[in-house]
Amino acid sequence: MPDKTPTEADMTGVEARISPKPEVEKIGGRKLKASTLMMGHGYDPALSEGSLKPPIFLTSTFVFPNAAAGKRHFEGVTGKRPGGAEGLVYSRFNGPNQEILEDRLGVWEEAEDALAFSSGMSAIATLFLSMVKPGDTIVHSGPLYAATETLIARVLGKFGVNYLDFPAGATRDQIDAVMAQAKDEGRVALIYLESPANPTNALVDVEAVAASRDAIFADADEKPPIAIDNTFLGPLWHQPLKHGADIVVYSLTKYAGGHSDLVAGGVLGSKEHINIIRAMRNTIGTITDPNTAWMLLRSLETLELRMSRAGENAAKVCRFLNDHAKVERVGYLGFLEEQGDAQQADIYRRHCLGAGSTFSLYLKGGERESFAFLDALRIAKLAVSLGGTETLASHPAGMTHISVAEPRKSQLGITDNLVRISIGVEDADDLIADFDQALAAI
Ligand SMILES: *Cc1c(COP(=O)(O)O)cnc(C)c1O
Numbered sequence: 001m002p003d004k005t006p007t008e009a010d011m012t013g014v015e016a017r018i019s020p021k022p023e024v025e026k027i028g029g030r031k032l033k034a035s036t037l038m039m040g041h042g043y044d045p046a047l048s049e050g051s052l053k054p055p056i057f058l059t060s061t062f063v064f065p066n067a068a069a070g071k072r073h074f075e076g077v078t079g080k081r082p083g084g085a086e087g088l089v090y091s092r093f094n095g096p097n098q099e100i101l102e103d104r105l106g107v108w109e110e111a112e113d114a115l116a117f118s119s120g121m122s123a124i125a126t127l128f129l130s131m132v133k134p135g136d137t138i139v140h141s142g143p144l145y146a147a148t149e150t151l152i153a154r155v156l157g158k159f160g161v162n163y164l165d166f167p168a169g170a171t172r173d174q175i176d177a178v179m180a181q182a183k184d185e186g187r188v189a190l191i192y193l194e195s196p197a198n199p200t201n202a203l204v205d206v207e208a209v210a211a212s213r214d215a216i217f218a219d220a221d222e223k224p225p226i227a228i229d230n231t232f233l234g235p236l237w238h239q240p241l242k243h244g245a246d247i248v249v250y251s252l253t254k255y256a257g258g259h260s261d262l263v264a265g266g267v268l269g270s271k272e273h274i275n276i277i278r279a280m281r282n283t284i285g286t287i288t289d290p291n292t293a294w295m296l297l298r299s300l301e302t303l304e305l306r307m308s309r310a311g312e313n314a315a316k317v318c319r320f321l322n323d324h325a326k327v328e329r330v331g332y333l334g335f336l337e338e339q340g341d342a343q344q345a346d347i348y349r350r351h352c353l354g355a356g357s358t359f360s361l362y363l364k365g366g367e368r369e370s371f372a373f374l375d376a377l378r379i380a381k382l383a384v385s386l387g388g389t390e391t392l393a394s395h396p397a398g399m400t401h402i403s404v405a406e407p408r409k410s411q412l413g414i415t416d417n418l419v420r421i422s423i424g425v426e427d428a429d430d431l432i433a434d435f436d437q438a439l440a441a442i
Contacts, residue, residue: 034108034235035304042103056294057096062088084275092285097293102266104300105256108235109248111268115278116293120231120251121147122286123265127227127249128152128190130280134160136189139182141168141204143412144194145229145251146400152192162186168195168202169344175209179216188217193245194229195238195351199396199420200412201331201360203347204228210244225273231255232386236307237354247273254387258299258306264288306389306425307357313431314357314423320432321361326369326439328417331360357423358386360413367416369442370395374419376441379426379434386422391431393421 043054064070076085098116106114117123142165152163166178182188195204217223227247228240231254247269318332334355336345363369380391401414
């Protein structure tokens with residue numbers, strides 16, 4: 001900018017407007033909530049011409065102020081100087097939009113650090129690649145998101161990585177048995193969970209898994225970290241870091257993105273674990289792009305609003321569906337208690353802050369009834385995915401899980417009369433009217 005003498009307008013207007021303001025995280029001893037911090041945390045308008053919203057930084061590389069600073073940075077990166085590297089260098093490693101996103105992601109679960117990825121699966125793949133080597137075992141709950149199962153069994157299997165699993169609803173004894181067997185077989189690199197499991201909705205007892213890990217590996221040189229896919233309930237309704245998990249994984253495509261208009265992933269956890277995963281992300285370039293990061297910043301501002309409304313809507317819709325004559329059963333976490341599932345209800349009470357808005361609807365009948373219902377829906381769209389502002393419905397047996405072998409399908413409860421529903425933020429009574437007329441059309 002050219003030199004100029006400040007005018008009165010500058011002093012009272014522009015200059016004052018863009019002067020840096022220290023970030024507020026507490027007011028009068030009150031720690032501000034995540035929903036408040038989403039509007040400003042990690043971004044100083046003074047660094048971007050006073051722009052209220054962060055600009056999208058489209059650049060592949062960043063300028064060093066001088067050669068010594070360049071050297072200092074690479075000494076930090078390579079470990080020649082303790083303390084690591086600071087600042088931005090190259091966009092495969094990070095950028096301003098992604099950094100702000102990571103700061104804000106971490107806030108929701110009070111995680112020490114967070115990373116953003118190009119998809120949920122690239123987050124999961126980067127996590128695995130950073131932790132395992134040939135001969136290692138991954139212990140996991142089952143079922144997992146189908147692509148995660150493929151990644152563990154088929155892809156990592158090709159590189160000599162083994163796995164052992166326990167059912168998502170397993171008790172402490174069952175978990176202990178699998179954990180002990182895995183320990184006998186060699187190095188356990190990672191314990192990987194998904195709760196609630198898709199599409200069974202079975203909850204994993206994260207506290208029991210952590211206690212089991214600590215007991216079984218009490219005398220071992222290293223304790224395997226516990227990672228958990230928290231896509232379905234997080235971060236509003238389930239915060240597994242508070243229940244003994246070390247690493248939380250997200251498909252940000254779902255509730256966090258929330259508008260069905262982007263694909264992204266996230267990983268949260270302690271600095272120690274995140275640094276290992278970051279090194280792998282830096283190597284293979286699975287970071288999200290600046291534009292998607294910016295879209296996610298917009299999404300996070302309304303995360304609590306959207307998820308709260310979707311959760312309230314789901315409670316009303318599920319209550320309606322549960323009482324309907326053409327409905328066999330509603331697999332909704334809010335009904336665990338009244339459906340008499342004491343063990344799952346106990347896990348729910350200890351771990352969850354809400355029942356979510358994605359559930360399983362079992363109709364009376366089979367494929368014919370499911371298809372008639374799906375085709376009759378007028379508001380709800382027929383599509384896979386979940387956690388968006390709009391209500392979606394799909395038929396797992398005929399769509400997402402069509403290639404699952406028959407015995408496993410019935411074991412998982414993926415029957416022809418199952419419809420998966422993700423409730424959005426529409427008017428609850430409108431949704432009920434839609435489901436009512438679609439049930440009448442069967
Ligand atoms: C969608 C999803 C994934 C994969 O995420 P992408 O963003 O599609 O790569 C992983 N886990 C769960 C539970 C999911 O729902």
